[in-house]
Amino acid sequence: MFRLAARSVQHNPKRLLLTAFAVALGVGLIAATHIFTDSLDRGFTRLFGEIYDGVDVIVEPVTSDGDVGDPTSGDSVGKDLDDAVVQTARSTAGVELAMGSTEAVGALIGTDGETLAGGSGFGPPTLFFNWTGVEDFDSATIVDGRAPEGDDEIVVDVGTAEAHGLTVGDQVVAGGADGTYPSTVVGTASWGDGNNTQGATLVWASLDRVRELRGGGDGWSVVHVRVDDGADAEAVAVAIDDRLPDGVRALTGAAKAEEQAASLGEALKAVDVFTLAFAFVALFVGAYIIANTFRIIVTQRTREFGLMRAVGVKGQQVRTMVLAEALLIGLVASVLGILLGYALAGGIIGLLKALGPGESFAVPIIPLDAVAWGFAVGIVVTVASALLPAIHASRISPMEAMRDAATQNRRGLRMRNIVGGALALAGAGLTTVGLYAGLERPYVYVGAGAVLLVLGVTLLAAQLLVPLAYGMRDLLARVWRVDGRLAANNIHREPRRSANTAAALMIGVMLLALTATVTQTVKSVAADAIGGQFTADLMVVSTTVPGSADDAVVADLASVPDVRTVTRSASLDARVDGVLVPVTVLDTATAEEAIAYETEPAFAEIDGGVFVSPSAIEAGAEVGDTVTLVGEDGEVTLEVTGEYPTSGDGDYFVDFAQAERLGTTIDVWQYSIVAAPGADVDHVRADLEDLVATDYPLLTVQSPDDMLALANQLIDLMLAVITALLSGALVIAMLGVANTLLLSVTERTREIGLLRAVGARRRSVRRMIRIESVVMSVFGAVLGIVLGVALGVALIRALEEFGFETVTIPWVLLGVYTVLAILAGIVAAWWPARKAAKLDVLEAIAFDG
Amino acid sequence: MTTTLTETPRTSVAVAASMRGGAKTYGDGDAAVRALDGVDVDIAIAEFTAIMGPSGSGKSTLLHTLAGLDRLTAGDSWIGETRITGLSEDKITQVRRDKIGFVFQAFNLIPSLTARENITLPLDIAGRDIDPDWFGEVIAILGLADRLSHLPAELSGGQQQRVAVARALVARPELIFADEPSGNLDSRSGGELLGFMRRAVEEFGQTIAMVTHDPTAASYADRVLFLADGRIVDEMREPTAERVLDRMKQMGH
Numbered sequence A: 001m002f003r004l005a006a007r008s009v010q011h012n013p014k015r016l017l018l019t020a021f022a023v024a025l026g027v028g029l030i031a032a033t034h035i036f037t038d039s040l041d042r043g044f045t046r047l048f049g050e051i052y053d054g055v056d057v058i059v060e061p062v063t064s065d066g067d068v069g070d071p072t073s074g075d076s077v078g079k080d081l082d083d084a085v086v087q088t089a090r091s092t093a094g095v096e097l098a099m100g101s102t103e104a105v106g107a108l109i110g111t112d113g114e115t116l117a118g119g120s121g122f123g124p125p126t127l128f129f130n131w132t133g134v135e136d137f138d139s140a141t142i143v144d145g146r147a148p149e150g151d152d153e154i155v156v157d158v159g160t161a162e163a164h165g166l167t168v169g170d171q172v173v174a175g176g177a178d179g180t181y182p183s184t185v186v187g188t189a190s191w192g193d194g195n196n197t198q199g200a201t202l203v204w205a206s207l208d209r210v211r212e213l214r215g216g217g218d219g220w221s222v223v224h225v226r227v228d229d230g231a232d233a234e235a236v237a238v239a240i241d242d243r244l245p246d247g248v249r250a251l252t253g254a255a256k257a258e259e260q261a262a263s264l265g266e267a268l269k270a271v272d273v274f275t276l277a278f279a280f281v282a283l284f285v286g287a288y289i290i291a292n293t294f295r296i297i298v299t300q301r302t303r304e305f306g307l308m309r310a311v312g313v314k315g316q317q318v319r320t321m322v323l324a325e326a327l328l329i330g331l332v333a334s335v336l337g338i339l340l341g342y343a344l345a346g347g348i349i350g351l352l353k354a355l356g357p358g359e360s361f362a363v364p365i366i367p368l369d370a371v372a373w374g375f376a377v378g379i380v381v382t383v384a385s386a387l388l389p390a391i392h393a394s395r396i397s398p399m400e401a402m403r404d405a406a407t408q409n410r411r412g413l414r415m416r417n418i419v420g421g422a423l424a425l426a427g428a429g430l431t432t433v434g435l436y437a438g439l440e441r442p443y444v445y446v447g448a449g450a451v452l453l454v455l456g457v458t459l460l461a462a463q464l465l466v467p468l469a470y471g472m473r474d475l476l477a478r479v480w481r482v483d484g485r486l487a488a489n490n491i492h493r494e495p496r497r498s499a500n501t502a503a504a505l506m507i508g509v510m511l512l513a514l515t516a517t518v519t520q521t522v523k524s525v526a527a528d529a530i531g532g533q534f535t536a537d538l539m540v541v542s543t544t545v546p547g548s549a550d551d552a553v554v555a556d557l558a559s560v561p562d563v564r565t566v567t568r569s570a571s572l573d574a575r576v577d578g579v580l581v582p583v584t585v586l587d588t589a590t591a592e593e594a595i596a597y598e599t600e601p602a603f604a605e606i607d608g609g610v611f612v613s614p615s616a617i618e619a620g621a622e623v624g625d626t627v628t629l630v631g632e633d634g635e636v637t638l639e640v641t642g643e644y645p646t647s648g649d650g651d652y653f654v655d656f657a658q659a660e661r662l663g664t665t666i667d668v669w670q671y672s673i674v675a676a677p678g679a680d681v682d683h684v685r686a687d688l689e690d691l692v693a694t695d696y697p698l699l700t701v702q703s704p705d706d707m708l709a710l711a712n713q714l715i716d717l718m719l720a721v722i723t724a725l726l727s728g729a730l731v732i733a734m735l736g737v738a739n740t741l742l743l744s745v746t747e748r749t750r751e752i753g754l755l756r757a758v759g760a761r762r763r764s765v766r767r768m769i770r771i772e773s774v775v776m777s778v779f780g781a782v783l784g785i786v787l788g789v790a791l792g793v794a795l796i797r798a799l800e801e802f803g804f805e806t807v808t809i810p811w812v813l814l815g816v817y818t819v820l821a822i823l824a825g826i827v828a829a830w831w832p833a834r835k836a837a838k839l840d841v842l843e844a845i846a847f848d849g
Numbered sequence B: 001m002t003t004t005l006t007e008t009p010r011t012s013v014a015v016a017a018s019m020r021g022g023a024k025t026y027g028d029g030d031a032a033v034r035a036l037d038g039v040d041v042d043i044a045i046a047e048f049t050a051i052m053g054p055s056g057s058g059k060s061t062l063l064h065t066l067a068g069l070d071r072l073t074a075g076d077s078w079i080g081e082t083r084i085t086g087l088s089e090d091k092i093t094q095v096r097r098d099k100i101g102f103v104f105q106a107f108n109l110i111p112s113l114t115a116r117e118n119i120t121l122p123l124d125i126a127g128r129d130i131d132p133d134w135f136g137e138v139i140a141i142l143g144l145a146d147r148l149s150h151l152p153a154e155l156s157g158g159q160q161q162r163v164a165v166a167r168a169l170v171a172r173p174e175l176i177f178a179d180e181p182s183g184n185l186d187s188r189s190g191g192e193l194l195g196f197m198r199r200a201v202e203e204f205g206q207t208i209a210m211v212t213h214d215p216t217a218a219s220y221a222d223r224v225l226f227l228a229d230g231r232i233v234d235e236m237r238e239p240t241a242e243r244v245l246d247r248m249k250q251m252g253h
């Protein structure tokens, strides 16, 4: 059987080429994801090993639940270490050297006031370290010049020096949480061997300067320890750890490197899951194409299979043969896909390296799990998709061999409609349950429901196509005469095939429409919120590093002429009943001057109590109850005095007086400014900008419009990323349209020959195929848009408590998708139409199906 | 090969199609087959011409090249006054569309179109109007009136061939080519079909050229051309089935 299958593939390689490619693309995405993250993982593991190479033991603060913070962001959680910790480490047996080290997040500013690196904004951080002079602890070696000695001397990493053209002797300004400090570049240094900073800007300065940049204090961020020659680092780490107070721990450098690599691995896994989800969408679309291709091939070979059955081949053997063919294609596609994935991942890594931020990628190899997944997925998807057509083939009776292809009796669509209706209903039901029932893991229900819905609609689409094709026949016939009528006929002739083809496109477009609906709604909700709720004239925000709740900032901002009110928005994490919850901290007396919160009652009436959001209410809080918030160093029991209308902005709301009793760092992320009535806001803005430029370089001044623009930018970026990830699925769907048309051109060879014989020109044959393609594509796109918008609306309705009250239908984007579907149809028809038009009239008529 | 050198002058009137020195070679080198080897022929207007000859003698090739479905390797051919050798593919298609009807031995109809749509297909393609009287007359004579809304799969083989003939006639082409139109039919259906073609020639002045193997079928024609090895070796006017059979026996058929 396998030999027969191989012969069949060999006999007609072209029709299977596109099929294999459809699977290969999906497999390629999966393999690329694995290869990409594997390379990044290995690169970072090596990098972390390098960083902690010279450090035997590390002493660092931890939060009460042992969280050490995000290793990639540069800021650590917990409190600074005091000198006693350094002493403890130093006095432990086996310790040769222990030194504290301090770091600060800041900005590097040119003398003209232009920020070179850091400050507020996005991107990698600018980090200041004190220079210890111990190479292993600094992880850096001077390349040019010398180490910093005075407080106004700094050393920058060589990458930064090159990027900004800094050389020894240049003047710059170091910016910290509350001040700017003119400094001289006295040297450049390489961090580790390759100055592989991941785009971060590294600056070394004196200890005092770094502490100033942090906003004061005399603690340490971390203590580095070197053990005596021959001492066991692990044993020393345990010994130090035993003597440390709560909230501080000691561990070996190797263990720390491992920990960071593992934590990065976790983060990469999330990326993996995200991209793999799109790879599976692509494969799902691919499965449609394969099923459709096999269905067509089986139909075309009906006589052949009938003949086989007539000469004694068993139905089961026919089935095995078709499946063997699928297996063969699956194998080829998997190999192709894995190679494609390698090329794709290698290309992206190469591009990243060329652009800069790709330094940490290890040379990409094809890891075993990429191979295993590639083959497993490629083969399973192909064979499973061919299963139904194979079963269908096994049921072909020997009688079919005698029947002419044109006179084959058509099966009705009834069964298909019943199954399709049931699936669609079940899918819609499951989706609704997932969205509204408030179950655990709702996305499982929504996902499964969406898949069923798609399958159901695909099946029903065949029925939908029959009246549609008839309705369009007249229209198409009026516009394109015979070509239009024949195109409509062809679509209607094989409603199953046309529906399946259109459905492949439907899935991709559905996800696009869903994303567009959600993102556009988020946009308009954000616009409403910022435009309607923000009565503040300006906002001073910190995006890099949350500012401290320093009263001096408020006083300085308030001292700017024509500033009437400065009101802060801040956040912290506290525990309620042992669960870590987000708490929003506001200047409640003035908060409503800047932002129209729709609380009940107004924030001004909080009365030293706490307001609760719907999610806190769900957790059991009620007006009149008391809630106990537990912080790092204190707790408060507060009466619930009001309700906040939406979720997502924090679960609990308190004023600064109560928040300060928790002993947890309060991160102020926004100072809202209300100008005096009649004041020129542009003037106020200019004054504020001057103030922050010199005194608070990590803050920026924004208007509500700036914020809206930024929010829109982020949303657009998200839409772009998702669209890019979906493009794989869309390309596969287009291949599907091309493939179906190609197969049907083969099937209709004699017919096309006849058309040409009675006078149809090549051009009109081409046009017929093109119309067919465009109609199928638009049909799929419109179905996808309807489903996608419906799912989007359902999703938004389910998120009502987060403030999504109105749905914005993205008409413009939907129009664009429809136009793109028309173009896709034209492109997909290119090859099949060419093939059809090129057919030689006489050969075509003599063609034996 | 002397035949190709002596040019028979083309009679410019009353000729629907003609060929001079027509040659068609398939393949090259040792494997080359000369399907037509210097053919001079005129198809007279309003005449029913039958083309006969042993299998492989080049009958279909002659028909195809005359109709512009295939190109000659050498020589020229005309449809009416238009020399089609040398025309572009699109131009030939246009000539075919406007002046020629074709009936194949099998597979004449588009399966997805009804009988009526198949019949009007050439007119639809050309964007020409249908003459309802003529359409009705053709349909009535061919006995297809109650079959017009059927798909080809729902028609018998004989009915399918009649639809194909109707398609060829309704467009009122100057010339109809038919390649063994009755080959698939039993003698009664075949007889009816040929009888109708005869009537079309006599009553409407239709020009028809038909390939056949069947001496009885040939007897419906005004003239029979005999082909052997890609050359016209004989011709017979007012044929009867017996005379044709005799002639074929002479040719060693």
Ligand SMILES: Nc1ncnc2c1ncn2[C@@H]1O[C@H](COP(=O)(O)OP(=O)(O)OP(=O)(O)O)[C@@H](O)[C@H]1O
Residues within 6 Å of the ligand: B026, B027, B033, B034, B035, B053, B054, B055, B056, B057, B058, B059, B060, B061, B062
């Ligand atoms: N496409 C082709 N390629 C190569 N040779 C061909 C081709 N078509 C026809 N021939 C050859 O040309 C010669 C004439 O073929 P043609 O089809 O015209 O014969 P015919 O008289 O119609 O025969 P039949 O009565 O069997 O239909 C034959 O020898 C045939 O093998």
Ligand SMILES: [Mg+2]
Residues within 6 Å of the ligand: B059, B060, B061
């Ligand atoms: Mg022939």
